[in-house]
Amino acid sequence: MKTRIGILGYGNIGKGTEIAVADSDDMELAAVFTRRDPDDVKILTAGVPVLSADVIEDWKDKIDVLVLCGGSATDLPVQTPKYAKLFNVIDSFDTHAKIPEHFSNVDAAAKEGGHLAFIAVGWDPGMFSLNRVYANAILPDGKDYTFWGKGVSQGHSDAVRRIKGVKNAKQYTIPSEEALEAVRSGKNPELKTRDKHIRECFVVLEPGADAAMVEKEIKEMPNYFADYNTVVHFIDEDEFIKDHSGMSHGGFVFRSGKTGVNKENKHIIEYSIKLDSNPEFTTSVIIAYARALKKMFDEGARGCKTVLDIPPSYLCRQSPEELRSQFL
Amino acid sequence: MKTRIGILGYGNIGKGTEIAVADSDDMELAAVFTRRDPDDVKILTAGVPVLSADVIEDWKDKIDVLVLCGGSATDLPVQTPKYAKLFNVIDSFDTHAKIPEHFSNVDAAAKEGGHLAFIAVGWDPGMFSLNRVYANAILPDGKDYTFWGKGVSQGHSDAVRRIKGVKNAKQYTIPSEEALEAVRSGKNPELKTRDKHIRECFVVLEPGADAAMVEKEIKEMPNYFADYNTVVHFIDEDEFIKDHSGMSHGGFVFRSGKTGVNKENKHIIEYSIKLDSNPEFTTSVIIAYARALKKMFDEGARGCKTVLDIPPSYLCRQSPEELRSQFL
Numbered sequence A, B: 001m002k003t004r005i006g007i008l009g010y011g012n013i014g015k016g017t018e019i020a021v022a023d024s025d026d027m028e029l030a031a032v033f034t035r036r037d038p039d040d041v042k043i044l045t046a047g048v049p050v051l052s053a054d055v056i057e058d059w060k061d062k063i064d065v066l067v068l069c070g071g072s073a074t075d076l077p078v079q080t081p082k083y084a085k086l087f088n089v090i091d092s093f094d095t096h097a098k099i100p101e102h103f104s105n106v107d108a109a110a111k112e113g114g115h116l117a118f119i120a121v122g123w124d125p126g127m128f129s130l131n132r133v134y135a136n137a138i139l140p141d142g143k144d145y146t147f148w149g150k151g152v153s154q155g156h157s158d159a160v161r162r163i164k165g166v167k168n169a170k171q172y173t174i175p176s177e178e179a180l181e182a183v184r185s186g187k188n189p190e191l192k193t194r195d196k197h198i199r200e201c202f203v204v205l206e207p208g209a210d211a212a213m214v215e216k217e218i219k220e221m222p223n224y225f226a227d228y229n230t231v232v233h234f235i236d237e238d239e240f241i242k243d244h245s246g247m248s249h250g251g252f253v254f255r256s257g258k259t260g261v262n263k264e265n266k267h268i269i270e271y272s273i274k275l276d277s278n279p280e281f282t283t284s285v286i287i288a289y290a291r292a293l294k295k296m297f298d299e300g301a302r303g304c305k306t307v308l309d310i311p312p313s314y315l316c317r318q319s320p321e322e323l324r325s326q327f328l
Helices: A012-022 A054-057 A076-084 A094-113 A125-138 A156-161 A177-184 A210-217 A237-243 A278-298 A320-326 B012-022 B052-061 B075-084 B098-112 B127-138 B154-161 B175-183 B212-220 B236-243 B278-298 B319-325
Strands: A003-007 A027-034 A050-052 A064-070 A089-091 A115-120 A142-148 A166-175 A195-207 A229-234 A251-258 A266-277 A304-305 B003-008 B026-034 B050-052 B065-068 B087-093 B116-118 B142-148 B166-175 B197-205 B229-234 B249-259 B265-275 B303-305
Touching: A003 A012, A003 A054, A003 A278, A003 B265, A012 A278, A012 B249, A027 A054, A027 A278, A050 A054, A064 A076, A064 A278, A076 A089, A076 A094, A089 A278, A094 A115, A094 A304, A094 B098, A094 B319, A115 A278, A125 A251, A125 B127, A142 A177, A142 B212, A156 A166, A156 A195, A166 A177, A166 A237, A177 A251, A177 A266, A195 A210, A195 A237, A195 B098, A210 A229, A229 B154, A251 B012, A251 B278, A266 B278, A278 B127, A278 B249, A278 B265, A304 B236, A320 B098, B003 B052, B003 B212, B003 B278, B012 B026, B012 B278, B026 B052, B026 B278, B050 B052, B065 B075, B065 B278, B075 B087, B075 B098, B087 B278, B098 B116, B098 B303, B116 B278, B127 B142, B127 B249, B127 B265, B142 B166, B142 B175, B154 B166, B154 B197, B166 B175, B166 B236, B175 B249, B175 B265, B197 B212, B197 B236, B212 B229, B265 B278
Parallel strands: A003 A027, A003 A064, A027 A050, A064 A089, A089 A115, A115 A304, A195 A229, B003 B026, B003 B065, B026 B050, B065 B087, B087 B116, B116 B303, B197 B229
Antiparallel strands: A142 A251, A166 A195, A251 A266, A266 B265, B142 B249, B166 B197, B249 B265
């Protein structure tokens, strides 16, 4: 029997989840729930109902894993504990500093409801966290580095768009090649904020706006840009639409460690991703973990778990025998 | 109480295990067992006995995890099942094609003895296997690439040393930069053997040997070199000892996959390692898994397992709470 997936929230993550389910022959999409008027939400999969989030409880016995596709700022802190009482749930909560609190809330709710919940599933947190943990376990004496990009930062793009005279803007976070090379070479550099990432902005001005003023305002903006090397490009709307509508992203996780009687041997572990679609990669991770969730729930696991708790083989469709002969 | 580690076989892997245990404050080395005369084996750790492998059974209750440090060709296929009846064991068996058979033998023996065994722990098989499995689970529609090196291939070095007129030789396997770049760029190239790796040989000749003949014999050697682009350097013995005595190695695992309604989005996952000491990195992986083995044995796990079966958090000294707040 296929694992029945429900989706709550049909933005980029909801749509990506739908696509990932369609690519998984052991899963089927049961229903999409929305807080909008369901008539306004058109999904890709024929024959799957789009329903108001108000009726979600009626689906308690018709969904194996509910994927929560809301935002981390205000949606998920409320939704994940709420729905973990009713369903097995999985979210991509990504406010790193609040993960312990979110974990406690979701764990209590899932245990109360007799369900299993996975939180913080995606690439960071998610695949990057896994790589930090594996690499730290292997090389206890070492240094960690995480770089993000090249990719769009939504928060920084919003900040530029709020400047007077700016019609539209995209901000790319770009890891510094020099910093990457220093880490790769085993130099274990001490990197300041400014050393790690460059911020590149593509800006469409309102008619008559003062480019020099806008550029100055961007570069001096505290927290967002003042601590970085920032490059600003002014482009016209056509170019903006043509070249800057994508959702690509990426990043790097390094561990640089030492072993040996006199710590004379250096080792570098590097994990990197380069993604055409940030939301589709994130939801591909989520759906692999939804598979693991169903298996662990069937085996009796309850409460909240993260990627750190899940045996890798549980993510796969293949049997343990197939995995050992194909991949080990 | 510390996890008590035993070592069977004191070559490069045995010594690396000893060093990794010394770096782990939750472990202690109980004893080293050897098939040689114990008086001929000098170890690094003061106060730890070196004993004949013949008396190993007396240590049944004094060792939590026995690390088997023999070779994959003839030692481990016999040793791992044999000792899994008496001890919890871990090995770095690396003959990929024979893993299913080895698994069955070890699983039966470990279950018979009421023990837990981990096999094929290291970097390939091991960390590379993990990365293949995670990446395949996330991107089911894609292509895998594994490159090895730059590093010494023992088998190829031996083959060169067997040529008449060769006094000493080291062979490095080097991934082709061009092939790496083609994979990284998402081109999904079809790579032949010759395209993926270059073989570079450093050769010390016997006095009076014919360099041209030796070079020809290397380059035309079937299986070992004939299918590769091979570069041969002749050097003197001093340079050989100075520059080619190391045990560095490395490698790359890629998954290049597609997602999207029309498979329009490409994603590249790349994992790579660059190691000054191949055996010390391998044993660092083994010791992290020895920690997991002890935990899983205490929880009741029995039989044979591989890295694919182990939750990542089990490798770590830190508590689940610490892992979530530090690494997630």
